[in-house]
Amino acid sequence: MAASGGRTVGSFLWKCGNCCFNFNTVSSNLTRQVLSRQLCVSAVLHRKNLAAAGPEKFSEEFIKKQVEEFNIGKRHLANMMGEDPETFTQGDINRSIAYLFPSGLFDKKAKPLMKHPDEVFPKQRAVQWGADGRPFHFLFYTGKQSYYSLMHDTFTKALAVEKHQDRLRGKDLFTQDAKQISLVGSRWLLKEELEELLVETISEHDYARFIQLMERLLSLPYCSVEEDFVQRYRRQLEIQSSKQQVQPLQYDQHGVAYSTGDGKQRKTATGTVLLRDSGSGSISINGTNYVHYFPVLQDREQLMFPLHFMGVLGRFDMQCSVSGGGHSSQAGALRLAISRAMLSFLSEGQVETMRQAGLLTPDPRIKERKKPGQEGARRKFTWKKR
């Protein structure tokens, strides 16, 4: 049912604290614990049925016990690492776990994990009906009570806004240009996020209807009355380019501006670039001229791309060093390094255009792993009918 995910280390540490690092006994305890407990993972990542599997699998006391264990384990971990238990944050926990249990696995979800039980166990609905079998909520028999109650609430608010408008019209205070809710830089909740909020599954059709209703609410001129309600269902978009760190220009002895592009990776090739201003467009890679280092035209075009895009072809002198990979990946690594180095010479708007051109994104493609039972990553063995 639930997919296997991280192993919670909370109980392990609790045992640790009690038995003073006696690993032998603890490990047998751990295995017993693990086998008896079911492993689960945060629902949003996995898009599985949230609580539709049926009545809750984890009772409230169980969750409370897990929370206690987690807190105690956190204090023990802090003591183990020699840090202050009061100011031990989640980031510190992650670092300590990575230190104590180094894992060579690639899948992030397979590595040891210690998080607050609320993040680990999916949100459960409490029992929906009382001792006499009668449900609490009036919309229980629709099957999707939270969704329909949300729709009803939204519509009620829309009606309220219209009534407010009518009242204002009656008093002749109606103006078309009332204050509008600013929607710039935010987006509606995704279907998965809405599901998580409501703790029940909804279909795409339902989601579409919900968005339609919200849009209708927003189309009314005086919707700013319900701004808080609407903003609860919107998420801010992060501005990507503000994440880019632009290093300041450095000046060497002769007053010539220069800047370094830090080592960039592209499929096991790393490259560093030292850009110098007021040059003649000469490029030396690992001591040799770039025409001799990259005899293939395609690699030289890769080097040319960032400079040509910004129109500064003959302006910079470059000293590059590159190692690893093949000629194509070395060219890609150098291209990234050049773009990074150029950032300090450019203005904000140009940085944004470069980012949108894809010059600043490191290429994540690496060689795919060969799987057992196949000849290569994708190629299967020759299929023989008999």
Add this chain to the structure above:
Amino acid sequence: MLYTCLLPACQSEQHLGQYYTVPPSHFHTVFPHGLPPRYQQQVKTFNEGCVMVRQPALELISHLKRADYSKPTLRYLLYGVKGSGKTMSLCHTVHYCSTQGWLVLHIPDAHLWVKNCKELLPSSYHASRFDQPIQASNWLRNFRTTNEHFLSKIKLRQRYVWTKRESTEEGRPLGELVDMGVSRVKSSSDVVGAVLKELRLQAGGTEGGFRLAVAVDGVNGLWGRTTLKKEDKSPVAPEELTLVHNLRKMINNDWCGGAVIATLSQTGSLYAPSSAYLPQELLGEEGFDSMDPFVPVPVSLYSEKEFESCYLYYLDRHWLQHPHSQTEEGKKELIFLSNRNPSVLERLCAFL
């Protein structure tokens, strides 16, 4: 001003960067075998041969004009990175020499003689040496085309015996010797040796009165290793080849009345790293000692002016068809991508 009409003899520093046309009549006589293959294709496409006047060639020509020909021969060595125009400068100088009436001994590529040879015959003249009949006869044929008018004038000073029945007497014209070498393929290498010896003896002489220009391309092939093998699979050293042996004697400066112009070439060279272009690296110790003393002439990449001139020439000939290449932006891109290397630029413009 892109074109001059002057022959190499009258060109000077003012004409740097300009193109001059080689008259079509000269093409087949002076350059049957000397030009780089891509340039030959370009000549065929444009229907004319235009050579740019560049600094190294002008320097060489001025040296040749001022040299004293009663002293032992001066040796000039053109060196530079791959594709910077050494062979073209050599051909420019060769054209000058032939217009001045010199006898030109042009070996298009010495590497052709030390690799990919199908037939190796043991020499009849010398027991331990090997002959290369095909290469020798090819070269003699081209030599005949180049120096037609000299062949009847020069007389042999020695009697050469080829086989029991054939011999060439003293006093016969050189042309007969060459014809014999072309027709009798088996002894063509020895004929080459004889021709070289004769020319060496007669070059500075007062009664004959001609100047000898020995132009060797890829001279570093004479002192390296060969890819050829004897029948027992042991490698052949360059000294064991007749052609190479005789050519080395020519390059030694124990004769007077001419000049030796040589280029280093990495492209055809065997067992040399591709980043090597300096004389010491490519010639090796042995070669350097035998070439020493020489006048080194470095050939560099295009300067700004030369690049400009080449670009305008291609535009003029409508070689650059792409509309973007005709703009300033396109020119900057070309500069970047080729780094002003002549051969790289030529290959780049080929598909534009």
